[in-house]
Amino acid sequence: MVITASSGVGTGAALALPPHVQLKVEDLQTYFIQGASTVKSVDGVSFSLSRGQTLAVVGESGSGKSVTSLTIMRLLAHPGRIVGGRVLYRLRGGDVVDLAQLPEKRMRAIRGREIAMIFQEPMTSLNPLFTVGDQIMEMILLHESVSRDEARVRAKRMLELVEIPAPERRLDQYPHEMSGGMRQRVMIALALSCNPSLLIADEPTTALDVTIQAQILDLLRRLQKEIGMSILFITHNLGVVAEIAHEVVVMYAGRVVEQGLVLNVFERPRHPYTRGLLACIPDVRRDRTEGGGRRLLNAIPGNVPSALDLPTGCAFAPRCPLVVDRCRELPPLIPVSEDHLSRCWRYDDL
Amino acid sequence: QQRGGAATVATIGEPNTLDPMVSAGDLLGMITQHFYETLYTFDKNWELTPLLAEKLPEVSADGKVYTIPLRQGVTFHNSQPMTAKDVVASLKRWTDLASRGKLVAGNIQAIEAIDDNTVRLTLKEPFAALTALLAFNNSAAVVMPADHMENPIKEVIGTGPYRLKERKADQYIQLVRFDGYKPREGEPNGFGGARKQYLDEIRFVPVPDANTRVEGALAGQFDYADLLPVEAYDRLRGQSKTEPLMLESFGWAMFIMNNKQGMMTKLDLRKAVQAALNAEDMLAAAFGKPEFYSVDGAMYPKSYVWRTEVGTEAYNQGDADKAAALAKKAGYDGSPIRILTSRQYEFHYKMAQVAAEYLKAAGFKVDLQVVDWATLVQRRAEPAVWDIFITHSPFLPEPALIAPLPDTYPGWWASETKNKLLTAFNTEMDQKKRIAIWADIQKLIYEEVPFYKVGDFNALTAKSPRLQGFTASPWPYFWNASLKQ
Amino acid sequence: MTRYVIRRFLGMIAVMFTVVTIVFVIVRVAPGDPAAVMLGPDATAADIATLREKLGLDRPLILQYLYFLGQLLRGDLGQSIFLNMPVLSALAERAEPTFFLTLFSILIASAIALPVGILAAYKRGSLFDQVATTLAMLAASIPSFWLGLIFIQVFAVRFSWFPVSGYGGPDASFIVRLSHLILPATTLGIVSSALITRFTRASMLDVLNDDYVRTARSKGMGEFQVVMKHAFKNALIPVLTVIGLTAALLVSGAVVTETVFSLPGVGNLVVSAVLRRDYPVIQGALLVIAALYVLINFVIDMLYLVVDPRVRY
Amino acid sequence: MAVTSSPAIAGRPGLVSLVFQRKSLLIGLVVLGAITVFAVLAPLIAPYAPNRLSVVNRLQPPSGRWWFGTDEFGRDIFSRTIYAGQLSLLVGAAATLLAAAIGITLGLVAGFFRKADGIVARIIDAMMAFPDILLAISLVAALGPSLATVIVALGIVYAPRLARIVRASTLIIRELPYIEAARALGVPTWRIMLRHVLRNLVSPILVQATFIFAYAMLAEASLSFLGVGVSPEVPTWGTMIAAGRQYVGSADWMTLFPGIAIVLAVLSLQLVGDGLRDLLDPRLRKDL
Amino acid sequence: MTNASEPNDGALLSVRNLEKQFPTSSGTVRALSDVSFDVRRGCILGIVGESGSGKTTAGRCILRLIEPSGGEAIFDGVDLFKLSEKELRAYRRRLQIIFQDPYSSLNPRMRVGDIIGEAIDTHRLARGAAREERIAQLLGRVGLRPEHARRYPHEFSGGQRQRIGIARALAVEPELIIADEPVSALDVSVQAQVLNLMQELQQQLGLTMVFISHDLSVVEYLCDDIVVLYLGRIMEMGPAQEVYANPRHPYTQVLLSAVPVADPRAKRDRIILKGDIPSPLNPPSGCVFRTRCPYAVQACAEIVPPREDVSRDHSVACIRQAELAGQREFENQENLL
Ligand SMILES: Nc1ncnc2c1ncn2[C@@H]1O[C@H](COP(=O)(O)OP(=O)(O)OP(=O)(O)O)[C@@H](O)[C@H]1O
Ligand SMILES: Nc1ncnc2c1ncn2[C@@H]1O[C@H](COP(=O)(O)OP(=O)(O)OP(=O)(O)O)[C@@H](O)[C@H]1O
Ligand SMILES: [Mg+2]
């Protein structure tokens, strides 16, 4: 059940985006409202993604990454609802639309064709009852008026593109006859078969082995160069972010806490949470003494708060080593340097 | 009356055989009389009348020799002519197998064919009821071809106006007109006289559930529905597709006690049961409105010559205290009275339930064993497994034929007094004297309590208005009947 | 694939074998001498002895069992005591009404259950869902004989739309016979639709949560197509099993329904056989019906080969 | 259905409030409770003795004197209906307990011991191949009809259903890491079976048992209706309907009230079962 | 580490020629072949490998949670594989296991106190008040509060549950703990907490540990020795520092190069492997890695590469390792020039 946007703000006024921007999310709020309980899964998320660039969204489990991506695609499950904010998107023709307001019918034309998506579980994301070829062709036939034969040729080309050996034979295979890595390639082929301008990848490599992850990341990078689409890459692995993204958005408890170029954020994180995350990853150079003895990791204390009762003010405050009184008040996203934002009052102390 | 058509008759169940000699059920008699015929039968006044016999038998002066002339030109369904040889063989088979035949078996000196068309039956002692026995359509002395007498029968070949075409157990028994049938001269008269073959077909459909028979009748699915619960009378009245037929004094119900084995062999206990039972309640429960039954202890209703009221003061007591006292006297040990009954005849079952309550009130334990009729018939033959079973009977023209009188009948009433009286009754040829003896027998029944008469009941059946020329009877027959197209 | 077929086949044989054994045991648990019970009290000792010999009851149990198996392998289910005919023919004679009754019931049940189940799952929590779920539960709570009685009263007696009972006479046309089946099949169909509805709903709910349904939506596909093509086809697999098993189990309902409607089917035969203590018929009917169930199960397994590519190897 | 629901985020509210949140469970429990109270307190509530004949008053329609009317023997249907509740519930409950005892044992043994599994699983499969009523009829025919044999037969008939569920769950639970942890600790097998496996099966067993209770009551009614179950003079809802069958069309109340009683009892049991399933283990929703 | 076939003196546990096959309906899965390694007393041995390489199977075999198909596991001088079920029970106290999934490794129907208490009861370590005391102590040791004993597992977060699992393992005072991916299911921030806890415990209690993981950075950080598994066979093993610094097997090299590093400036030559891991149902002949190995030659298909020592305690199963090492040295020198 797809819930259409409920706030009835007209889309009359022409929307605009800077020319290089493909997608701009502004103060997005997505809540799950069931009876008296409200889960504010996404509560004020903003970022923008330039054409041909990769933006990584990183955060721990439950921070709202998937909900953000599903909101953009307008694939939220009941009782999820967009409560506020805009999702500005540049169509192929150059027009800008607010995806949060678009009627379902127009949204359908955008899904798959303008924006495509790949998911975490390659094992379950493909329908087990249809051949791989059918599933790719279905997408092509849905959005373009071509014959089945033509669609098949296109599907085969897509499989070639994602470096699947013996594509002709693979077209007639079922998903279960393929390995996880292979299926994720099929998903990518499927997603890219209508040349979308934006690819949303929700943890596409999390379920895969490192060697296969390396293959897929490599493939995505190459395809982006060839096709030029923008990628919204969702992950919880900072290593992967470093490897693939130009820009990064760090989420915590439904909010963006830091945003900026990958180089800047990793080099000099301006939010204690980002800093903590980076310190949590074991690094021998840092965490071993000269003699080879181990230092304890610089772990963040405490747990990720439950989405049902978030602390007021900065959600990270209870775990933050730098917490001060002021943190009871929610900081805005503060520009700390060019293209670098942080939601911390004490960004300068970092 | 028009020729043609197939009449559908809803019967109370599936007979377990089509051989009318081996079983005595009314259902079996009703069905088989259409294809098997007896030497004699009854006319509409319940008088004896010849059927396969040419005329009534000549009886010798001492009442021992019966000479029976046969009709000529009668053929079996397999086109063979019927001869004296077939009749002799059939009668012998009847005395061997049939429960009614066994009654006379010991009394028979000889059965022989005098010529092709005459049979002679010689008795040891005179036996007044013989001709009535020969006329009955259940446990019937039917005539079969001499060369088709296996037991169980392999092929149903009779002389009747209809012949068996197909039997699908639990579905239907399909009879079709026997074209080689030669009816008697004259007009129909009860079961006797000419038998007209208007119908092309008669189909007996077993519908064990009484209510389904009612509903089928209401819906016009059956041309005739046998034995319906009397409660349905009002529902059947004023309907377009069916009409109720009420058969007054159709029969009487009885509780047979096991006089051979078990607790009921004690007279006091039988008397206790007699005292405990309230016939009126049993009848009311079984038949509903008083129009449908009569609380009557006499063995024959008013219209019969055999009617007498001697002994009936012991009837319909419903006296729990007396019963309890009698039971105590008999040394009743608290073991349950095993009452065998069936739901095929719903009124049996209902009487059983009321009886059970009255017996319980008198301090008896009751074990009500509800089985289907076929099983009951099987089980009642085994003296070890029951104390009382419930059955009913039409009013028979000849008292000697009342089922529980002979000591071979399950219940096994054997007493010297009874034997004396019965012998006297059977050998006596004078009607007046016989009536007097019968009164003694009735008195004895109330004294020795071999069984308990519950009362008389009417029967409710239903026929469609299309069915014409049909005469209601305890054993409905469908020759002479026709369907309006 | 061949491996799958062979495995299922062997499995089927194994279960059949167990079924046969269970039936053998059930008839043997009858207290007392089965021959005596079967023949009834009329029988003489000699009769009983003859039947004992005929049935092999005088032999050691294991030999009896082997004999029983041997008989079955020859397709011999024994002889009905009451009907005086081979049990197999008695069953065959009554197969038609039961077969069509089951078939129509399952068609009616599916015709009700599938759309309702799908829609209820799709609109989970809606008024439609609540009403449908409650009705399904209600349908599952109604004794089929009671519903049958009501149907007879209303549709056969009051309105005379359908015949009350039976299966038509000897020369009844197929249409007439079918008209006899409508009420019983509707009765059974309604009662069994409950299970299928609930199962379809549950299965759809599962599938609607699956990732590939989300994938289909992310392709920009319309809801109807998503539900029917991607979700329902997957949900169908377990539903198919339930439909098949319901079909097999309907025989159970048929026992009751056939009695209420006096349909001369297998169920009716069993009930009469129980009342008539016709053990060979009970035994034979049990065997045949259970075997049918196992067979239907096997057929469904084979259907998976068509529906689900995952089992093809 | 794009986002899968996450495991319970909030702490667990109390059981009572959970029950109250589920309307159907609540309704089911209330109706079932009422039926049970009526049945148990029948001697106090019933205006007449259930078997008291009063032939003059036979087939009276419902009225102020006989709330549900009288039957063909003039017995009060209301009194009989609530007394019948005792036996119907007893048959259902006893059959369920028996089925549970057999089924749980078989299922646990099959699920836990590979060697036994081959045979037990096949017996379960084979037993499931017999339609429930048919198997019950045959068992009753073999054992001889009585209240006790009906219970035994239904217990045997429904045992495989529980056995199958217990077995399937055991097979899954057996492979779970916490079982492995217990084995790694050296906890004896029987203790693992009871403390770890059986304890985690309580919910599915309870849910299934509720349904079996419902089915057993329906089955008892069917058997009695067919005349192959409980002896007809013992009042159960099934025997009452069977008796009333003769009067459908003329005294409909004879079948109506016991029929409603069955439907209510079975429906409430199913509501409870469904509610329990929701409450105890949402994952079980799939098997019915 | 040693590759001698006799048990090593310093080793608490020596696994020798461990074999495990799973017969399945579609054939026999060769999960482990000829696996031998030593776990030094007081040290942490890491087992790494991609999914399906047999890491978990190895752990479960050693603990006899599944029956091994062959080989031996000498623990403190006794071959665990030869013990009867009864004899084994005594050893169960000395070896413990921690699982990956913090959700399914705790019985949801038991209170935390009972989960830990069951370990104590089974080995009759304490009773009554002493038992409660001990449970409280264990909870404290893993960073939980004594009152948590009354709660059920679902009331805890993943990290806390993992702590409960650790407390349960510690309850019997084991000498060796096999930790099967204990942090893989946890969020990064919690993962670090649990890693810290494990280290502290290991040091304080002098535990010996087998740490199974597919996360190479964690293993590098935590472990003293490392075993690299691929398709049920050991590719390379040795002291962690040395293996990481100087991987000699092509597979190890590939694996290390594939790990994404959280440093956007790190520039590395990545070796991207072609293809997938072959099915363990019919693993390749000879060297199992050869189908994906960039350096494979004909001979690799013919012989199962024997283990070769490249330095003390560091061994590699590759027939071309020496040749390849030489080549690399040459390249490195070239780079230097
Ligand atoms: N259908 C739903 N109903 C209620 N809450 C939901 C629903 N879907 C998601 N949530 C809540 O929204 C929050 C964000 O979830 P989301 O799936 O976006 O997290 P994530 O960052 O993608 O985490 P992960 O790394 O585990 O995928 C979580 O707290 C989750 O519980
Ligand atoms: N019970 C079993 N039956 C059949 N095959 C099994 C069984 N357990 C494991 N296997 C197979 O053995 C091989 C090794 O499995 P194992 O679980 O040890 O791998 P792993 O290295 O722990 O992988 P992961 O990283 O996914 O946990 C795999 O191919 C697996 O499919
Ligand atoms: Mg997510």
Ligand SMILES: [Mg+2]
């Ligand atoms: Mg593992």
